[in-house]
Amino acid sequence: MLSMREIDKSFLGVRVLSDISLDAEAGEVHALVGENGAGKSTLMKILAGVHTPEAGTISIDGVPVTFGHPLDAQRAGVAIIYQELTLLPERSVAENVFLGREPTRRGMVDRSAMERQTSKLLLELGESTFGPRDAVGRLSVAQQQVVEICKALSVDARIIVMDEPTASLAEHEVELLYDLVRRLRERGMAILYISHRMREIFDLSQRVTVLKDGALVATRNTADVTQSELVSLMVGRELSHYYPPRAAPEEKGEVVISIRGAGNATLHDIDLDLRAGEITGLAGLQGSGRTELAKAVFGAEPFTHGTMTPLRPRSVRQAIAAGIGLVTEDRKAEGLALRQSVGDNALLVSRAMGRGTAARVRELLSRVRLAPPDPEREVRYLSGGNQQKVVLAKWMTVAPRVLVFDEPTRGVDVGAKAAIHELIRELAREGMAVLMISSELPELIGMSDRILVLREGRLAGELPPGSSEETIMHLAAADEAAA
Amino acid sequence: MKYAIFVVLVLLLAAIALANPFILEPAGFLAFVKRAAPLVILAAGQYFVIVSGEFDLSVGSLVTVEVVVAARLIDGNEAATWPVLALLLALGLLVGLVNGVVTTLLRVPSFITTLGMMLILSGAVFLWTGGAPRGALSQTFRIFGRDTLYAVAIMVVVGVAAVLLTRATYGRTLIATGDNERAAALSGVRVTRTRILAFVISGLAAAVAGIMLGGFAGVSAQVGQGLEFSAITAVVLGGVALGGGRGSVVAAMGGAFTLEAMFTLLNLYGISGALEYTLQGVIIIAAVAAGAVQLPRLTPTPRKGDAHAS
Numbered sequence: 001m002l003s004m005r006e007i008d009k010s011f012l013g014v015r016v017l018s019d020i021s022l023d024a025e026a027g028e029v030h031a032l033v034g035e036n037g038a039g040k041s042t043l044m045k046i047l048a049g050v051h052t053p054e055a056g057t058i059s060i061d062g063v064p065v066t067f068g069h070p071l072d073a074q075r076a077g078v079a080i081i082y083q084e085l086t087l088l089p090e091r092s093v094a095e096n097v098f099l100g101r102e103p104t105r106r107g108m109v110d111r112s113a114m115e116r117q118t119s120k121l122l123l124e125l126g127e128s129t130f131g132p133r134d135a136v137g138r139l140s141v142a143q144q145q146v147v148e149i150c151k152a153l154s155v156d157a158r159i160i161v162m163d164e165p166t167a168s169l170a171e172h173e174v175e176l177l178y179d180l181v182r183r184l185r186e187r188g189m190a191i192l193y194i195s196h197r198m199r200e201i202f203d204l205s206q207r208v209t210v211l212k213d214g215a216l217v218a219t220r221n222t223a224d225v226t227q228s229e230l231v232s233l234m235v236g237r238e239l240s241h242y243y244p245p246r247a248a249p250e251e252k253g254e255v256v257i258s259i260r261g262a263g264n265a266t267l268h269d270i271d272l273d274l275r276a277g278e279i280t281g282l283a284g285l286q287g288s289g290r291t292e293l294a295k296a297v298f299g300a301e302p303f304t305h306g307t308m309t310p311l312r313p314r315s316v317r318q319a320i321a322a323g324i325g326l327v328t329e330d331r332k333a334e335g336l337a338l339r340q341s342v343g344d345n346a347l348l349v350s351r352a353m354g355r356g357t358a359a360r361v362r363e364l365l366s367r368v369r370l371a372p373p374d375p376e377r378e379v380r381y382l383s384g385g386n387q388q389k390v391v392l393a394k395w396m397t398v399a400p401r402v403l404v405f406d407e408p409t410r411g412v413d414v415g416a417k418a419a420i421h422e423l424i425r426e427l428a429r430e431g432m433a434v435l436m437i438s439s440e441l442p443e444l445i446g447m448s449d450r451i452l453v454l455r456e457g458r459l460a461g462e463l464p465p466g467s468s469e470e471t472i473m474h475l476a477a478a479d480e481a482a483a
Numbered sequence: 484m485k486y487a488i489f490v491v492l493v494l495l496l497a498a499i500a501l502a503n504p505f506i507l508e509p510a511g512f513l514a515f516v517k518r519a520a521p522l523v524i525l526a527a528g529q530y531f532v533i534v535s536g537e538f539d540l541s542v543g544s545l546v547t548v549e550v551v552v553a554a555r556l557i558d559g560n561e562a563a564t565w566p567v568l569a570l571l572l573a574l575g576l577l578v579g580l581v582n583g584v585v586t587t588l589l590r591v592p593s594f595i596t597t598l599g600m601m602l603i604l605s606g607a608v609f610l611w612t613g614g615a616p617r618g619a620l621s622q623t624f625r626i627f628g629r630d631t632l633y634a635v636a637i638m639v640v641v642g643v644a645a646v647l648l649t650r651a652t653y654g655r656t657l658i659a660t661g662d663n664e665r666a667a668a669l670s671g672v673r674v675t676r677t678r679i680l681a682f683v684i685s686g687l688a689a690a691v692a693g694i695m696l697g698g699f700a701g702v703s704a705q706v707g708q709g710l711e712f713s714a715i716t717a718v719v720l721g722g723v724a725l726g727g728g729r730g731s732v733v734a735a736m737g738g739a740f741t742l743e744a745m746f747t748l749l750n751l752y753g754i755s756g757a758l759e760y761t762l763q764g765v766i767i768i769a770a771v772a773a774g775a776v777q778l779p780r781l782t783p784t785p786r787k788g789d790a791h792a793s
Binding site: 328 | 673728
């Protein structure tokens with residue numbers, strides 16, 4: 001029914017998808033898997049008409065189509081159920097289903113027709129726990145997904161993309177979603193199902209396509225592959241990148257921070273020692289609590305119980321005063337004041353902490369290899385890599401003893417990546433304790449002196465340096481991949 | 484680009500000079516500066532609030548309150564001048580503090596907080612005076628607004644203090660907070676305290692402006708009317724972005740001079756003073772619209788070489 005052929009796409013000259021072909025038949029669930037950044041979302045956004053491909057064709061029922069706008073895709077029968085639901089919480093189910101396409105009678109919205117049709121759709125989906133007049137905000141996430149699907153059905157969608165639909169569902173709701181997907185299959189729809197979870201892929205899909213680094217790795221019949229094979233297909237790649245040498249045992253110093261039995265709403269029983277001179281890598285799936293752990297150590301979302309020596313910070317300022325810094329995951333939203341100069345950003349922490357203005361800003365900027373080391377430029381005009389170096393400089397002005405990096409090279413080009421890796425290692429060698437989170441496993445493996453794996457808010461285990469991606473993935477997703 | 488407003492100012496002054504060459508003489512020019520001084524001070528105060536991403540609509544009413552309270556408490560008694568001056572500054576500080584605390588800790592949008600404060604202060608003045616202020620200012624009090632040297636000196640001192648403040652740690656962290664509150668907080672900035680202080684500065688500026696206007700314009704229940712909008716217009720005219728994080732205090736004060744020059748020009752050509760409001764309305768909308776339209780166009784694409792520098 002759907003055929004995408006040789007799709008290419010670049011953003012700002014960076015190739016994000018190359019030569020990708022993907023089919024979906026009526027009555028088929030086709031799973032799409034790959035690591036973060038593999039290109040799944042971009043490919044789906046092309047199908048949804050959000051992005052336009054540079055090359056390649058899309059055809060539906062053998063007829064070539066071009067989507068210049070999401071509405072074009074909708075008219076052609078493509079619907080996407082995003083991870084973040086896009087419903088209006090204050091409106092009723094029926095109003096959401098027909099948003100922007102309300103049936104009218106003599107110029108007025110025909111509520112009864114709208115509700116009648118919504119009831120019919122709900123019935124077809126076997127949904128009886130709520131009705132067309134209920135406010136969407138009062139429904140559970142699983143019920144809201146049903147509403148999204150009603151919406152898709154009401155526009156006669158025949159190709160439905162589901163982007164990690166179980167990510168925010170409770171265990172018992174997953175079963176309901178399975179039923180829903182099966183009903184959609186029976187109606188002869190083609191379903192593209194994006195998920196990280198092995199169990200769902202094997203339970204639901206007939207075929208599975210693996211993407212990696214914007215390229216197609218393989219399309220297989222799900223019945224013909226094992227979980228291990230699939231994991232290998234997802235992660236197996238050569239380490240093409242050079243990483244600075246790891247710390248020698250004598251370079252590891254005393255324990256700088258020691259956490260015992262600490263937790264909060266998302267984290268449980270965290271025991272963690274950070275040593276001077278050591279880079280501790282932290283792995284985990286999305287939603288495992290990686291960022292939450294970084295923010296807890298940094299006092300931004302503090303631990304509510306347990307011990308942390310020398311101090312369990314209850315605020316960011318306490319943490320900074322105790323010598324802890326955090327390089328945030330989202331540089332633009334949380335790391336930088338984009339319209340201020342490089343110098344003002346670099347000095348922000350030392351100013352905020354009343355440590356005066358370091359006279360050696362220029363020296364620091366050269367030290368982090370910012371090119372050019374010009375403190376007057378506004379940071380928003382810098383590349384991602386240079387912006388990240390400014391964030392680093394910001395922390396170096398107060399010389400923290402512990403620096404937590406949350407995805408330090410996200411959105412950074414290859415050259416700057418190597419520079420940042422070297423800087424992190426350099427800081428460790430000078431005696432800093434480093435905790436580094438990364439969802440790019442090669443980076444984590446290449447950089448870490450030891451690797452901790454976080455699963456569902458708990459530390460699931462510790463792995464030695466140089467562990468394989470498979471080992472890490474198995475530990476991170478143990479409940480699913482242990483088989 | 485940052486100081487483009489001064490080009491506009493010079494053009495306006497030239498236009499004024501064409502109609503009335505007196506402004507080219509030192510006495511004429513200083514008279515113009517003196518007239519602009521209260522607005523310049525208000526604009527400087529308003530700048531700190533706007534650059535932090537907020538508004539202060541209460542300054543006009545606060546000016547009125549300051550003048551009315553001064554007249555009533557001094558009531559012609561020279562000896563009361565200095566204690567009352569201290570009280571007036573404290574009053575400005577207090578109003579600013581309340582604005583700041585309500586906006587930050589109670590999370591009421593500053594537009595609403597300070598609008599409410601404006602109404603509260605207006606109502607209080609009306610209640611207290613019954614519409615006709617009583618009492619009189621002392622001679623010493625009047626000097627600050629009436630004597631050209633005093634007025635210009637106060638303005639210069641406030642202006643220099645404002646510039647130094649924006650360059651100091653406080654100013655830099657305030658502007659960073661206005662640009663990205665979250666990033667500032669995660670860098671250890673006490674964003675709440677920083678924002679409250681901006682309102683306090685604006686309140687103090689209104690107190691100073693009130694003291695000067697009392698001497699310059701005399702005691703009335705209308706003395707501060709509309710000044711909040713003039714101050715905001717001046718700041719916007721100076722290219723300071725509403726929403727925070729961008730703009731210079733020097734340009735904001737330049738905006739105040741420019742606005743005063745426009746008023747003077749309208750006056751010279753015998754156009755009704757009522758048009759002053761219309762003019763400000765047009766300026767505010769046009770400046771913000773122009774800013775919104777220009778932003779994407781002005782954003783230079785990163786230079787080649789930046790992206791891969793390492």
